[in-house]
Amino acid sequence: MEELRFAQKYPFSSTAKRVVRQSNLSLGELPVEVIERAEVLVRNALQGIEYKANVVSSQGLLLNEVLAFPVAKIIVSCIGKDEAIRKFSVLIAANTLRHLEAEQPETLFAIAADLSIRFDLSEGGQEFARVVLPDFLAAGTKDEFMKLVNKKVEKGKVVLSRASFEKFLSYAVEKNVLSSLPVDVTGIPKNFGEISRRLYSGAVEQQKKQFEGIPSGKVKPEFFPPCFKRLYSDILVGKKLGHIERFNLATFLLAVGMPQERVIDLYKATPNFDENTTRYHVARLAGRSGKQYSASSCSKLAEYGLRLPDCPCNASTKIKHPLQVYRKAFSEKDSPTQNEA
Structure with missing residues (x-):
């Protein structure tokens, strides 16, 4: 039982891999419970929600939790998106950190x-x-x-x-989980493809709902989260921004409804400004080539070193994206009731 509990908490470990090998896992005869737990694991990863394994004392249920990890890796690999792989790796790392904090x-x-x-x-x-x-x-x-x-x-x-x-x-x-993905999905049962499409489309719809209500036509910099307030202030005073900073600021400004021409005008104050290059990149970020770039999530901004100590996401795990902060501030502070007060 102790080996199973360890494998449940650390599914990437050699102990967990040994448990999976000894189980003689067959993708064609997977218990429904294993598939269900794998789906929850992937869904939570795609939506940036913490995953908490079932607290069980049954050896069979513990084994299901352990087997859910390699099955989830297959589902993520079927999705075939780098972002899905990254989010899955981030989720496993976050789970690991939570468990390690309580260990000897x-x-x-x-x-x-x-x-x-x-x-x-x-x-x-x-x-x-x-x-x-x-x-x-x-x-x-x-x-x-x-x-x-x-x-x-x-x-x-x-x-x-x-x-x-x-x-x-x-x-x-x-990094360990990231390097192990994607796995080879040649010849896997068809239901894995169906599961992956359903989970990914569900995550996309959830993200759309999350950001519904962001007003267009007017941009309120005072409602920006701290990380983007800083970048916005820097560009206003003509400070030279690095590539990552320019990219993230532009995608965020476009996401909150700032017109492309206004974004380009902002960059004119920077010492490394090149109008043709800036115009090309802003248009590309806005979707001219058919692919519109999304503003980075809070976890991604942290990876880039752009998250600040006073960013709300540091205090609340419910805040996953800077657009959440902007939308909430807009709805609370820019409502007719607030304006009339």
Whole structure:
């Protein structure tokens, strides 16, 4: 039972893989319960919702939870979208972090070893572990406090507190899952294709509903979330923005209804402005080539290093996208009742 519980919490682990192998999993004879749990896992990933496995004491139900992970990977692979793969990897990493925070140190070390991370135990105090520099860098960093410039490095090893080590492991897990996808779906049962199409179309519809009600024709910068208020203020004063900053600001401004010409005018104040290039890229982001680019989610902005400490998504897991913040502020502060008050 303990092995199954471990595999349930850490489905990417060698323990979980061994459990799956020993189960003689057959895609043509999957229990309905396994498919249902896999669907929940993928649906939550696509919609940015936390996944909580069923708390069960039955060995059979625990096994279903473990088997749901490889089945979910097949569904995600059938969807065939990079964004779906990324979201799935992010969800597994988030689940891992939540579990690690409640574990004994030995479990953290076991997970690190399972991921082939080279580390030493630290000497105590605030120091928990020392990770060799190449392994630390390979995992990637999304949060400001985890960047190498903010860490102590001694003799080629990065010194981490327990909280930082947990966060680092979640990065490594995300990369581990990401690198394992997509899986080969040649010859899989047809129902997997049907499931993947249904889940993906449902997620798209959910996203459309989420952002319904964003007014067009007028843009209120005062309602922007902090991350975009900063970028907007920077561009107004002619500050040079990097590529990632320019891209994200433009997609956000277009999403809240700012006309293309107005977006182009804003960029004219920047020192690296080239009108032809800017006009081309803004038109492309707006969908001239047939594909309109979506504004980045909060998690993606965090990856880019654009999320600020006072962004609302830091305080509430319900906030997944900056457009949620803008829409909510617009509906609350720009209503007729508020204006008349």
